[in-house]
Amino acid sequence: MTEWVLASRNAGKAREFDAMLAAYGIRVVPAFVGGGVVVPETGRTYLENATAKARFALEQRGQPALADDSGIEVDALSGAPGLYSARYVSDDPWENVEAVLVKLLEVPWPLRTARMRAVVVLACPGGRLYSAEGVIEGRIGMVPRGTHGFGYDPIFVGPDGRTLAEWSTDEKNAVSHRAQALRQLVAQWRAGAGSRGTAGQ
Numbered sequence: 001m002t003e004w005v006l007a008s009r010n011a012g013k014a015r016e017f018d019a020m021l022a023a024y025g026i027r028v029v030p031a032f033v034g035g036g037v038v039v040p041e042t043g044r045t046y047l048e049n050a051t052a053k054a055r056f057a058l059e060q061r062g063q064p065a066l067a068d069d070s071g072i073e074v075d076a077l078s079g080a081p082g083l084y085s086a087r088y089v090s091d092d093p094w095e096n097v098e099a100v101l102v103k104l105l106e107v108p109w110p111l112r113t114a115r116m117r118a119v120v121v122l123a124c125p126g127g128r129l130y131s132a133e134g135v136i137e138g139r140i141g142m143v144p145r146g147t148h149g150f151g152y153d154p155i156f157v158g159p160d161g162r163t164l165a166e167w168s169t170d171e172k173n174a175v176s177h178r179a180q181a182l183r184q185l186v187a188q189w190r191a192g193a194g195s196r197g198t199a200g201q
Helices: 011-024 046-061 082-087 093-103 169-175 177-191
Strands: 002-006 026-030 065-074 113-123 129-140
Touching (some): 011 026, 011 169, 046 065, 046 113, 046 129, 065 082, 065 177, 082 093, 113 177, 129 177
Parallel strands (some): 002 026, 002 065
Antiparallel strands (some): 065 113, 113 129
């Protein structure tokens, strides 16, 4: 089985990626469990952030390194939190969720459109980079619902009227923004797209 390291200290995120990639014969393990430096997200795009993290993990571990950057883009907030979703008002996910809900208190349901966007990058020995993006459209709910997922999942209402936090793990791993991005990434990697579709372009 192929093993990729995930440019993260988050064992939970590694398990999620591992579950989504298991069907492709790929095992994912966190690169920095127990500490270690993770490149700060100072890029101007999701792609820049994910690329920097993947390249750093490759340098540190010497094996294919996967990284992601993702965010929620709320139209009524001019696309915010976007790139800064993980640290919108603080490092506490619930404080960020609360901040979004408060800012949308007077925004009616039809205007609460939003999307979840994820960009994934795989950095391989030899310099090859693969990148892909996934997007799921929806709306911001009035209140949090559901016990699965993390981050903004409890307030992001998908096309079926349920929040991502109300989806089962199998449902989420099949159609989420991250799942979409990973499917494209694996297809590129298997086809040997390499520098023709690199994150550096």
